[in-house]
Amino acid sequence: MPSWNDGTLKSDIIAYVDKVTKKGSPDFIPEEFRIATFDNDGTLWAEKPYVQELFAFYKVKKMVEAKPELAQKQPFKAVVEKDKTFFEKGGDKALIELVAATHTGMTEDEFETSVNDFFKNAKYPGKNVTVRQIRYQPQLELLNYLRANGFKTYIVTGGTIEVVRAISQDFYGIPKDQVVGTSFKYKYDNAKNAVQREPALDHFNDKEGKPVGIQLHIGQRPVFACGNEGGAGDIAMLKYSQGNKYPSFQLLVNHNDSIREYSYQEKDNASLNAAAKNKWHVVDMKKDWKKVFSDN
Template sequence: MIKKIFFLLVTLFLFVSCKKSDALIAPSSDTAQSETGIIGDPLPSWNKGALKSDIIAYVEKVTKKGSPDFIPIEDRIATFDNDGTLWAEKPYVQELFAFYRVQKMVEAKPELAKKQPFKAVVEKDKSYFEKGGDKALIELVAATHTGMTEDEFEASVAEFYKNAKYPGKNVPVKQIRYQPQLELLNYLRANGFKTYIVTGGTIEVVRGISQDFYGVPKNQVVGTSFKYKYDPAKNAIQREPALNHFNDKEEKPAGIQLHIGQRPVFACGNEGGGGDIAMLEYSQGNKYPSFQLLVNHNDSVREYGYQEKDNASLNAAAKNKWHVISMKDDWKNIFTGK
């Protein structure tokens, strides 16, 4: 996490205006939707093979009335991690937003540039975050994500996504979404699944784009949250600089229970920090037939190639017989618009 901060300190002010992208995504020319599902190839950006066939076979068997594996529509819950699962995570968009907030807050109150953690960001002081570790990072997020009403924060999130470009690729943030995953979300929804985003990122930042980027309503986002208080004078909700729930690793099942109230039958995460192991294990304990997917970032040409040092996620996938997505072999295209 801290290494990512170092990289982002260099790219802090690389945000430039860009024209807002079009709506979520138009169905591919060889894909048509109907009231009962998708006609033709439901996953055109996925290469033919065992994984694609297994996904389709699973959806068909659990949605076919009379099938011994039939899942009632109210129990068709699908959860997806966001960073590294639905869009690229090198660097984290959450961190880009934090640095964007530093820029805006210092512009409004120049005296903040003399105070930590703002000073470290403005002066690109890597040592501050190196010495402070995760505590310094949380301090930065708390300072830039709180102390305002929800309406004010949501407006800031909207402005960030409107203007930000992704460092390294120089494209609008919207274009780092994974095309195959958008198709998978659409396919599941066309077959009665309710799709949720279960992220380690802050819930409000992801809510700001969940509908537009993924077709997921904001009330179907589960994420890290801060404490709130009601301000009767302003008749508004105020955000406080204290974490309420850190939605990562073993806390993801707890977040799912809190916000959704039932185990997902379909769960998808990614290899890259071990953050999704617990969510996939939790899904596997469902009383209905379940399906677990893990994205393996093994395409250094089209995306990024990286692995966990302890290989925990891939080891868990092998042990529990989860399905692993090889970005290199299973996806024809990776990013939208390409």
Template sequence: MKSLALITCLAAILVSGCRPQTEPAAAGKASQMTTDPLPSWNDGKVKSAIIDYVHKVTDSSSGSYIPVADRIASFDNDGTLWAEKPLVQELFAFAQAREMVTKDGRLAKKQPFKAVIEGDKEYFHKGGEKAFVQLVDATHTGMTEVEFENAVKNFFTSATYPPRNVPIWQITYQPQIELLNYLRANGFKTYICSGGTVEFVRGISMDLYGIPKEQVVGTTFNYKYVDSSRSIMRLPGLAHFNDKEGKPVTLQRYLGRPPVFACGNEGGEGDVEMLQFSQSSKYPSLQLLVNHDDSTREYYYQEKTNWSLDEAAKNNWQVISIKHDWKNVYRAEKR
């Protein structure tokens, strides 16, 4: 959920309506691969930086060696592992709203449900981020955790992604899937640190990325344990918004240390602090920033402030040009 991208995407949604690999046993040295570990990446500065980094931190004879227990990699999700124009969670929120109105017609007269049903783009345009948060709050709470997980599962079973009109798994980035696999093959534990709500991302993390749900952190709601049913209720109101400065806080809370490898994207200014935090590690670290500069194969969008790219230049982060660094963008086959 990146605040700067919300309003642009909401209009498109109103108009359109809308495999696994476990963490392997870690090796002390980098896996000796006879084939290219990143075949969807073009040869160049970024690809070389990744491979060189993995080699040196997994070589026990190197001064840059990182013990297996501290090989932690953190990835943003929206715009980093899959497309974010529009945000998939927005599609889910609109689908949830329509489903809830089907079950209770009275909701059609109440906002934000009324705006969704009537395709009222102006409501969300005027309301901005506040209106979208209201929609997410209304469609993601007031139910048990099990009920929410089932709703997420049902959504991904049939949802398609506008404007490409393909299943959601086909908007994941093939080069990033290869990168996740490469890191895991060399003893890294991969995490997702998302601005999206944590249970929503956990619903697909294993299936799409090979990342188990306990290795996903993100935005959280308030919860309550119900003794009579022994269940967890999802309550209205955000407990923590996991974006920008919220990401290092979450990583420290769950990991107890900075990740040595971090990857985010420009476009919403949401990942700079996570990459900065990674760079504070006592070990050698590597930071990657995806630049959405390919209007033909993906999307072209830049921050008005150019803050993320400016920080990348200042801090010597590797900038991934989708246009120049990736041979292929989207996944062609399901895991």
């Protein structure tokens, strides 16, 4: 893990992996139980803004181009007119409305084509790089290190499942079926022989939804769980992994690097407080990471 600075955290990670993979050790974990789950936004790549948001705006643009009268209809109107108050006032409800309007009402194949088109040219605002380049280099190395030691790595994201699946293999070496995320209802359309995306939320995979998504998709508690502070989205997942009967490891990324990445904290410090209380490991981005972003 060349992009991790030498120090307590790096040696704690290595010591943990060594002890649970050493045959005969009392802490040994058989391979089928070496489940490692990673949040995505703010944990594997930057989240200021969310890539999901960029995709929703991209879709609005494409949909309005194809059907200009949509520009007069909410939530498209607010996006076209850059009306931030619409989303500020509307909160989560308005955001889910925007996601539903841009992510459903089509077949799965059509949706995936549009996601792939988006990722082909997507740029990250403020950083002047491609979306690929906002991946955290130390985390790519950690994923590889865990896999080399027999861990199966998963993404457990609040983002919508197919948007992340579109790049999970290419960006992170994680196959589509190892992505757990927010999903809309599906319906099989017999005449089209296709899965249709319905405009109703099926599962919201954030906060206390994460252990639920993990149970549904993975079927066992992780032994290694990694999230980030910022939106308190990963507390339940880290706590859930700590309930494993095997020795477990919890890791929380702290966004304290305003120069190389971003600096932001939760108002109530919920994630960092939970980390202190439960003895989770915290990534001090400024100190622990030699390098933040991936070059390519």
